Amino acid sequence: MTCKLYQTELSEYLDGELPAARVARLEAHLRVCPHCQGELQELSGISGYIRAASLELRVSQDFDRRVLRAVATYQVAARVLRRRRSLLRPLVVAGIIFLGLLGALQRLLLSRPPVLPLRAPQAAAAAAAPAAPAPMGADREDR
Amino acid sequence: MHPMGTEADVEEALRAHRSPMESRLPHAAESEVLRACLAGAPEAFRELLARYRQPALALAFQMLGSAEDAEDVAQEAFVRVFQSLKGFRGQASFSTWLYRIVANLCLGRLRSRRPCLALETCREPCGAADSEHQITEALLARQVLARLSPELRAVLLLREQGALSYREIGEALRLPLGTVRSRLSKARIAFREIWKQSLQAREGSP
Numbered sequence: 001m002t003c004k005l006y007q008t009e010l011s012e013y014l015d016g017e018l019p020a021a022r023v024a025r026l027e028a029h030l031r032v033c034p035h036c037q038g039e040l041q042e043l044s045g046i047s048g049y050i051r052a053a054s055l056e057l058r059v060s061q062d063f064d065r066r067v068l069r070a071v072a073t074y075q076v077a078a079r080v081l082r083r084r085r086s087l088l089r090p091l092v093v094a095g096i097i098f099l100g101l102l103g104a105l106q107r108l109l110l111s112r113p114p115v116l117p118l119r120a121p122q123a124a125a126a127a128a129a130p131a132a133p134a135p136m137g138a139d140r141e142d143r
Numbered sequence: 144m145h146p147m148g149t150e151a152d153v154e155e156a157l158r159a160h161r162s163p164m165e166s167r168l169p170h171a172a173e174s175e176v177l178r179a180c181l182a183g184a185p186e187a188f189r190e191l192l193a194r195y196r197q198p199a200l201a202l203a204f205q206m207l208g209s210a211e212d213a214e215d216v217a218q219e220a221f222v223r224v225f226q227s228l229k230g231f232r233g234q235a236s237f238s239t240w241l242y243r244i245v246a247n248l249c250l251g252r253l254r255s256r257r258p259c260l261a262l263e264t265c266r267e268p269c270g271a272a273d274s275e276h277q278i279t280e281a282l283l284a285r286q287v288l289a290r291l292s293p294e295l296r297a298v299l300l301l302r303e304q305g306a307l308s309y310r311e312i313g314e315a316l317r318l319p320l321g322t323v324r325s326r327l328s329k330a331r332i333a334f335r336e337i338w339k340q341s342l343q344a345r346e347g348s349p
Contacts, residue, residue: 007328007332008324008325008328010328011324011327011328011331011332012309012324012327012328014331015302015309015327017308017309017324042335043331043332043335046299046303046331046334046335046338047303049280049283049284049287049334049338050205050284050288050299050300050303050304050334051303051304052277052280052281052284053205053281053284053285053288057197057200057201057204057210058210059196059197059200059214060214063196063200063214063217063218064189064192064193064196066214066218067192067217067218067221067222068189068192069153070218070219070221070222071188071221071222071225072153072154072156072159073153073156074222074225074226075156076152076153076156079152080152
């Protein structure tokens with residue numbers, strides 16, 4: 001393994017995230033490689049530089065006040081929303097019940113057999129048999 | 144009714160947050176403060192704010208390079224904490240959770256304003272730094288951080304500033320563990336290279 005390949009392990013080693021088996025191999029390499037020892041030392045110094053970057057970062061005096069105001073605004077908005085929902089809920093429930101009833105009524109009406117128009121029984125029979133033969137007695141009279 | 148409540152409603156809610164702090168809270172364990180916060184104690188949220196204001200701001204500042212933007216992001220992060228505290232399961236520590244929110248808010252901001260090199264990285268640190276050397280180091284570190292890509296900066300800062308484990312960084316940024324490993328290694332090497340170049344450039348300049 002070349003030093004370049006060890007280089008990627010140095011970061012994990014510094015963070016204590018390198019698996020134990022690889023730690024032993026890396027440490028054995030570090031004992032004999034001054035180049036990687038130097039690399040390790042340089043990389044370990046980065047933590048200090050990064051901590052220095054936020055040294056004495058000043059927080060605005062009104063930061064807490066602004067956060068608390070934003071939280072209070074959120075609380076009020078959430079409360080208004082909850083209140084609206086609680087007002088709307090009965091209306092929504094009533095609407096659902098109404099629509100349910102409407103649907104049930106419609107189903108009921110559609111499931112009934114169609115109602116035929118009322119006619120006199122004889123007229124209906126005549127209409128149903130238009131080409132019925134003439135009675136025998138009528139023939140005789142014609143002759 | 145005002146669509147989101149009136150100013151008077153906000154002031155009233157704010158008054159509750161200004162209630163006097165219980166004397167035991169500043170010394171209480173984190174879990175106790177969180178429990179109190181969940182129970183609706185406004186002073187418990189103030190205690191969380193007092194404990195984590197500085198680290199949240201430092202992370203946001205180093206990610207964004209601007210104190211003003213950092214405060215905006217930290218403010219939004221604390222509001223999100225308040226909104227979703229009920230959903231906090233305690234699987235990770237509170238600070239890990241907060242860092243995750245801050246880092247993701249910063250990345251979202253950086254994505255929408257790329258390319259960026261924060262001008263404020265060149266401003267001197269506020270307050271009384273111990274020595275001129277410290278000031279120089281702080282300025283240089285900010286410049287170097289600003290030159291890293293947001294993705295590399297995020298993993299590096301979550302590790303170095305937030306002390307998150309690789310697994311926690313992966314969860315925070317939704318990255319596989321292998322990507323966290325390789326990005327951290329790249330970030331450190333890039334930081335070191337830019338640091339060296341910047342030092343050489345300073346020494347070379349009159």
